[in-house]
Amino acid sequence: MSEKIYDVSPEWASRAFIDDAKYQDMYARSVSDPNGFWGEQAQRIGWIKPFTKVENTSFAPGHISIKWFEDGVLNVAWNCIDRHLPDRAEQTAIIWEGDDPSDSRKISYRELHDEVCKFANILRSRNVQKGDRVTIYLPMIPEAAFAMLACARIGAIHSVVFAGFSPDSLAQRITDCQSKIVITADEGLRGGRKVPLKANVDAALKKCEGVDWVVVVKRTGADVFMDDVRDFWYAEAAEMVTTDCPCEPMHAEDPLFILYTSGSTGQPKGVLHTSGGYLVFAAMTHQYVFDYHDGDIYWCTADVGWVTGHSYILYGPLANGATTLMFEGVPNYPTNSRFWEVIDKHKVNIFYTAPTAIRALMQGGDEPVKKTSRKSLRLLGSVGEPINPEAWEWYHRVVGEDRCPIVDTWWQTETGGILITPLPGATKLKPGSATRPFFGVVPQILDADANVLEGECQGNLCLARSWPGQMRTVYGDHARFEQTYFSAYPGKYFTGDGCRRDADGYYWITGRVDDVINVSGHRMGTAEVESSLVAHAKVSEAAVVGYPHDIKGQGIYAYVTLMDGTEPTEELRKELVAWVRKDIGPIASPDLIQFAPSLPKTRSGKIMRRILRKIAEDEPSTLGDTSTLADPAVVEDLVEHRQNKR
Numbered sequence: 119m120s121e122k123i124y125d126v127s128p129e130w131a132s133r134a135f136i137d138d139a140k141y142q143d144m145y146a147r148s149v150s151d152p153n154g155f156w157g158e159q160a161q162r163i164g165w166i167k168p169f170t171k172v173e174n175t176s177f178a179p180g181h182i183s184i185k186w187f188e189d190g191v192l193n194v195a196w197n198c199i200d201r202h203l204p205d206r207a208e209q210t211a212i213i214w215e216g217d218d219p220s221d222s223r224k225i226s227y228r229e230l231h232d233e234v235c236k237f238a239n240i241l242r243s244r245n246v247q248k249g250d251r252v253t254i255y256l257p258m259i260p261e262a263a264f265a266m267l268a269c270a271r272i273g274a275i276h277s278v279v280f281a282g283f284s285p286d287s288l289a290q291r292i293t294d295c296q297s298k299i300v301i302t303a304d305e306g307l308r309g310g311r312k313v314p315l316k317a318n319v320d321a322a323l324k325k326c327e328g329v330d331w332v333v334v335v336k337r338t339g340a341d342v343f344m345d346d347v348r349d350f351w352y353a354e355a356a357e358m359v360t361t362d363c364p365c366e367p368m369h370a371e372d373p374l375f376i377l378y379t380s381g382s383t384g385q386p387k388g389v390l391h392t393s394g395g396y397l398v399f400a401a402m403t404h405q406y407v408f409d410y411h412d413g414d415i416y417w418c419t420a421d422v423g424w425v426t427g428h429s430y431i432l433y434g435p436l437a438n439g440a441t442t443l444m445f446e447g448v449p450n451y452p453t454n455s456r457f458w459e460v461i462d463k464h465k466v467n468i469f470y471t472a473p474t475a476i477r478a479l480m481q482g483g484d485e486p487v488k489k490t491s492r493k494s495l496r497l498l499g500s501v502g503e504p505i506n507p508e509a510w511e512w513y514h515r516v517v518g519e520d521r522c523p524i525v526d527t528w529w530q531t532e533t534g535g536i537l538i539t540p541l542p543g544a545t546k547l548k549p550g551s552a553t554r555p556f557f558g559v560v561p562q563i564l565d566a567d568a569n570v571l572e573g574e575c576q577g578n579l580c581l582a583r584s585w586p587g588q589m590r591t592v593y594g595d596h597a598r599f600e601q602t603y604f605s606a607y608p609g610k611y612f613t614g615d616g617c618r619r620d621a622d623g624y625y626w627i628t629g630r631v632d633d634v635i636n637v638s639g640h641r642m643g644t645a646e647v648e649s650s651l652v653a654h655a656k657v658s659e660a661a662v663v664g665y666p667h668d669i670k671g672q673g674i675y676a677y678v679t680l681m682d683g684t685e686p687t688e689e690l691r692k693e694l695v696a697w698v699r700k701d702i703g704p705i706a707s708p709d710l711i712q713f714a715p716s717l718p719k720t721r722s723g724k725i726m727r728r729i730l731r732k733i734a735e736d737e738p739s740t741l742g743d744t745s746t747l748a749d750p751a752v753v754e755d756l757v758e759h760r761q762n763k764r
């Protein structure tokens with residue numbers, strides 16, 4: 119681990135909202151008087167009816183219940199748009215930068231209001247009502263933001279499905295939340311390549327029922343199939359509606375959105391977030407972590423299909439009246455300089471991206487960065503996976519020219535917003551550490567026997583109490599919520615992450631300790647990839663683990679046992695990769711497949727993943743205890759035929 123420490127510069131300590139003394143004070147108050155603290159923080163947003171109660175939460179086994187500001191009434195879209203109209207109607211709300219560098223657009227708060235109202239009226243005209251679910255399968259175009267805010271405006275619950283997911287994955291998510299309407303585009307455009315979104319929706323809808331309407335946004339102008347009854351063009355519908363759409367008053371605990379995320383077992387879970395607490399938390403973290411001041415240009419490179427896009431492209435920034443940049447493209451198109459060119463083009467001050475992108479760009483050397491100015495940059499951020507100190511140093515030295523602090527923000531889909539992070543005016547930085555807890559966050563590190571460890575230690579990361587942005591339930595399955603997050607360590611929320619705390623009380627996230635792998639910052643359940651593989655006629659058994667990958671952080675390593683009599687050929691290997699890619703989506707494609715005559719199992723038939731992980735990581739000397747194996751010879755064969763990293 120890196121031992122370097124970067125002090126807070128005097129300029130940062132004085133310009134930032136929070137310096138170290140203020141952090142200490144506010145943190146102490148946030149844990150000693152959470153009701154007072156959060157009651158005050160909640161005043162940062164507008165309430166139609168003020169709340170009288172702040173926290174009402176329980177992590178008690180059998181009674182998991184999370185409510186914040188529960189008798190308050192608000193509307194999230196009003197807070198993100200209408201509230202700003204008196205002061206900043208002409209200010210840019212969204213800068214949209216297209217895949218093609220010549221394609222960009224600025225949307226003011228007034229235009230955002232009009233577009234969102236039109237979209238909301240289209241939904242209302244199709245009988246979408248408060249509480250109905252709306253599936254959004256869109257590329258990174260402004261209409262994705264309009265659609266999400268339109269749902270929030272009328273109280274519908276959006277479920278955004280990342281546009282890289284396959285028809286089957288989309289169908290599964292539509293079915294789980296019973297959406298009656300799907301919003302998509304003719305095609306997406308990324309890195310010069312087209313993605314057949316409408317065709318994917320058509321394929322998905324062959325596998326699920328109950329969808330009455332498909333709204334299609336024109337992006338590329340491709341000639342796509344349109345069902346006479348079910349499908350209609352967004353632009354045509356938008357001509358029939360007005361730009362006036364009253365906001366639905368919502369209770370703080372009314373759902374805002376569902377976002378599907380992978381876990382250690384079974385199919386992806388619908389993480390449910392509600393209105394009041396989520397918005398307060400997204401807005402507050404956005405302001406303090408990025409030290410967002412009026413007039414700043416802020417860019418988060420995530421996709422709106424992930425939680426980072428929800429909280430830190432859309433809801434947090436817009437609740438703060440910010441200018442937020444939305445980027446349709448990829449870091450290396452048309453060249454490796456694209457990110458830095460966009461920063462110069464739009465004078466970006468705050469830039470938030472993922473370690474996988476940093477590592478990929480770092481491989482291209484310093485020149486593509488150095489040929490750009492980046493003088494507008496003031497702060498850098500990282501999210502999605504642990505950032506290795508080498509990538510951190512490069513990001514700091516080359517991209518930020520030693521002048522921009524880096525906020526390494528740890529959080530999850532489930533947490534709604536950032537929980538462990540430096541604050542740029544308050545926290546000394548250590549490359550690779552997410553540093554200290556945000557206000558109201560009480561991390562604990564536990565050992566396997568559920569002992570809470572003190573001081574310097576390493577173990578499993580739990581959160582001892584609730585915060586307003588916490589997920590409320592798994593959509594339609596509260597028992598699964600309790601089982602997944604509250605059963606390993608009763609009375610605490612278990613994150614699924616391993617963590618070390620150093621002598622300064624800094625937290626170092628070491629990665630997932632469950633059967634979730636983090637590929638390029640995207641979560642993938644090993645069980646999902648396994649069930650896709652075994653669905654192939656030639657596969658008898660499969661076990662999937664993660665292994666260290668230079669760019670992606672983790673790669674997907676699949677051990678596959680074939681049906682008797684099937685030849686393990688290169689061709690079949692390719693076929694299986696393509697199979698999973700088609701079944702789940704490109705992010706789930708195995709990087710390496712090892713054909714295994716059999717898998718290491720205990721005498722009771724359990725696959726010993728610990729051993730498979732060690733082999734994939736090329737650490738056969740640390741296999742540990744193999745005495746419980748039914749057939750120890752299996753391991754030798756696996757070690758001998760281990761696939762090499764590409």
Ligand code: 6R9
Pocket residue numbers: 379424425426500501502503504505526527528529530531532552613614615627629630636639640641
């Ligand atoms: C926001 C987001 C969550 C998982 C999380 C952890 C990993 C995220 C991290 C990080 C180390 C960071 N993770 N940020 N690990 N340092 N700064 O990524 O949500 O897609 O749900 O993933 O990502 O393992 O548990 P999500």
